[in-house]
Amino acid sequence: MKIGIIGGGLTGLVAAHALAGEHEIDLFEKMPHLGGCLSSYNMKDYWIERYYHHCFSGNSALFSLLEKIGLSDKLEWWTGTTGYFAQSRIFPLNTPLEILKYPELTIIDKAKLAWLTIRAKKRDLRTLDDIPADQYIIENLGTNIYSSFFEPLLKSKFGEQRKEVSAAWLFSRIAIRSNRSVSGERLGYLKGGFHQVIGALESAISDKGGRIHKQEPVSNLTHTGNSWQMNGTRxxxxxxxxxxxxxxxxxxxxTSHIPYQGAACMTLAMDREVTDGIYWLNMKDPAPYGAVVTHTNFIPRERYGEHLIYLASYFxxxxxxxxxxxxxxxxCRRFSVAGHEIHWHRIAVDPWAGPVYTTGYRSLIRGYENAGMYSAGMFSATNYPExxxxxxxxxxxxxxxTIRQRSVHDRN
Known part of the structure; x- marks a missing residue:
């Protein structure tokens, strides 16, 4: 079969890699680089992702892919620490003592949070899809826990749409991030950067005869009989x-219109570290970004020669x-940083960064085939509810x- 693929993000590249060799593949990407939200900046001495990334211990499909493309030996495990910026101060929230000292929550609040964390892995997410996350937290845990702990998290991920997000997403988020010790969360990273995944997939697709067209968006799409025309090619x-x-x-x-949001992620570099050793700092105090993610409080600074910090904002x-x-x-004002201390900064903006898991989202998910078109990505069931x-x-x-099965069926 001759197959055209729209989009050179991770899903498109994985699909092309799986089908190339067996089928004739053309992949179209509108940007000059591949990877989508997993793309990276190529600095003088290192690569760094445009948007912060890490993986989790249960990511079996990702680990299998790394094995296939020869990168599994580069997977490392590090500790990611977390905290909150509240009352114009940084509060680490990793060890039991740090959590007990957090002034925004009472002892009873903290006990309720511990109870919720234990329940999260056992909860049937389907029963939570129609319940707003803020409503669930306020009704079951109280207003203070919502405003002091969960609202900053929801704001950092969903911005102004946070009140529309379902409790299914929230419970999934808690469950996936529960691989913790007393010092922080166990997270995975690829030594040298995730750009290697994109590069290895690109090379493997080309080696198997697939064609990748960068800076070539699909601008014309027509369905005729059992085939599609993309930019005039059948x-x-x-x-x-x-x-x-x-x-x-x-x-x-x-098809169903999936609610999406945009992301603006600023990456900046400087010599000193300003978040007290914390990797992921949620902003409870109002700011034009929801989180400060200090990459070099996760991955050693020595690999880059400077501290790397992300400012994450959604819109x-x-x-x-x-x-x-x-x-x-x-x-600069909030963390007492002088302008000359910043070596460089860049901002990546994607108006279609990802779905917003609003109440009722589950009903919007469709199968991979619709009227002869195959679709997969962040909107697929595999990415719900996180x-x-x-x-x-x-x-x-x-x-x-799914396409391979259709090909076998057509031949028979």
């Missing part, structure tokens, strides 16, 4: 990894005006297997 099958509403705009089949619709300037100015590299890899593999 394909026996088409795979889309872009948001369903964007696919529909190009001429793809009508709906258009990018807020002058967001990059406001983020940088606020960071998007991840694992979910994107599984979506790519599953949509490839």
């Amino acid at each position: 394909y026996d099958a088409a795979v889309s990894t872009i948001p369903p509403q964007e696919l529909e705009r190009l001429g793809g089949p009508a 709906s619709g258009l990018v807020p005006p002058q967001l990059d300037e406001r983020m940088l100015m606020d960071f 998007r991840s590299m694992e979910g994107s890899v599984r979506a790519g593999l599953e949509v490839a297997e």
Whole structure:
């Protein structure tokens, strides 16, 4: 079969890798680089992801992929520490003593949080899909726990849409991040950076005869009989990894519109560390970013020669005006950083960064095939109710297997 794939993010590359060699593959990516949200900056002496990334101990499909492309020996495990910026101060929240000292929560509040964490892994998420996360927390744990602990987390991930997010996402988030010790959370990272995954997939696809077209967006899509035309070329099958509403705009089949949000992630470098050794610092105090993620409080600074920090912000619709300037100015003021201390800074903006897991989201999920078009990505069932590299890899593999089964059926 001749197969056209729209989108060179992780799901598109995994699908192309699974199908290349057996089928004729064309992959189209509108950007000059591959990887989507897993793409990286190539600095003088190192690579660093445009958006912060790590993996979890249960990511079996990702680990299998790393084995296939020869990168499993580079997977390392480090401790990711967390904290909150509240009352103009940094509060680490890792050890039992640190949690007990956190002034925003009472002893009873902290006991309730411990109870929730224990329950999270056993809860049937399907029963939580229609319940707003804020409503669940307020009704079951109280207003203070919501405003002092969960609202900053929801704000850092979903911005102004946080009140629409379902409790299913929240419980999934708690469960996936429960691999903790008294010093922090056990998280995985690829030594040298995740750009190696993208590069290895690109090379493997090309070696198997697949063609990758960078800076070549699909601008024309037509369905004729059992085939699709992309930019005037006929394909026996088409795979889309872009948001369903964007696919529909190009001429793809009508389907449920998945609620999406945009992300603006600023990366900056400086000589000193300003978050007290904390990797992931949620902002409880109002700021133009929801979290400060200090990459070099997770991965050793020596690998980069400077400290690397992400400022993470999410938005709906258009990018807020002058967001990059406001983020940088606020960071410098809040953490007492002089402008000359910052070696460089860059901002990555993606208006379709990922779905927002609103109440009722589960009913919007569709299968991989719709009116002759195959679709997979962050909107697939494998990424519900928490998007991840694992979910994107599984979506790519599953949509490839769906196409493979169709090919076998057609031949028989």
